[in-house]
Amino acid sequence: MTDIFEFKTRVMPVVVLEDAESAVPMAEALLEGGIDAVEITLRHRCALDAIARVSARVAGMCVGAGTVTRAEDFGRVAEAGARFALSPGLTPALAQAARAAAIPFIPGVMTPSEIAAAREHGYLLLKLFPAAQAGGVEMLKALASPFADVRFCPTGGVSAKNLKDYLRQPNVALVGGSWLTPADALKSRDWSRIVTLAREASAIAGG
Ligand code: 3PG
Numbered sequence: 001m002t003d004i005f006e007f008k009t010r011v012m013p014v015v016v017l018e019d020a021e022s023a024v025p026m027a028e029a030l031l032e033g034g035i036d037a038v039e040i041t042l043r044h045r046c047a048l049d050a051i052a053r054v055s056a057r058v059a060g061m062c063v064g065a066g067t068v069t070r071a072e073d074f075g076r077v078a079e080a081g082a083r084f085a086l087s088p089g090l091t092p093a094l095a096q097a098a099r100a101a102a103i104p105f106i107p108g109v110m111t112p113s114e115i116a117a118a119r120e121h122g123y124l125l126l127k128l129f130p131a132a133q134a135g136g137v138e139m140l141k142a143l144a145s146p147f148a149d150v151r152f153c154p155t156g157g158v159s160a161k162n163l164k165d166y167l168r169q170p171n172v173a174l175v176g177g178s179w180l181t182p183a184d185a186l187k188s189r190d191w192s193r194i195v196t197l198a199r200e201a202s203a204i205a206g207g
Contacts, residue, residue: 013180023050033198039066055081071097132157
């Protein structure tokens with residue numbers, strides 16, 4: 001894949017923002033806590049605006065787009081300033097659109113056949129989603145030998161409690177999760193709580 005995924009920490013916050021105004025302080029809080037990459041999901045109308053604001057105003061933060069499930073999303077997120085994209089899945093149309101947008105892409109997989117299909121499209125860094133339901137750390141261990149050239153970003157059910165276990169797996173490049181930016185903290189604009197959560201995750205990931 002590409003250097004774009006060599007972040008300072010191996011933790012990717014998955015953010016569901018409901019107002020674009022929160023995007024910059026949220027990203028600054030993560031950065032203050034030692035996290036320099038963030039996935040803003042396309043789940044609210046403000047997502048593209050939020051990506052554009054972080055991209056333009058938060059130096060040092062690598063912002064990407066998540067929940068990219070439609071081919072037409074790629075052009076929009078690239079134009080907004082997203083430096084990478086993730087999806088919970090993969091289709092031939094998504095792979096084609098990712099290539100056309102020339103944006104690094106981490107497609108989602110949950111089964112061995114989906115991993116094999118993603119690899120046929122040239123993807124060797126894959127989002128295991130939903131990770132907990134797919135079998136979590138035990139699933140990653142089982143996939144290591146048959147797919148020795150594939151690295152994963154498990155997402156779904158990852159938290160400060162099990163972060164270390166996931167990161168210990170040799171086939172885990174990074175993890176994703178929403179626990180760093182809880183909905184209630186975003187709603188109440190509790191940026192210091194996000195700094196604390198980011199610091200905690202950075203310490204676990206670095207230790
Ligand atoms: C997502 O929203 O992409 C994932 O479901 C995040 O899962 P989590 O909320 O368990 O971290």
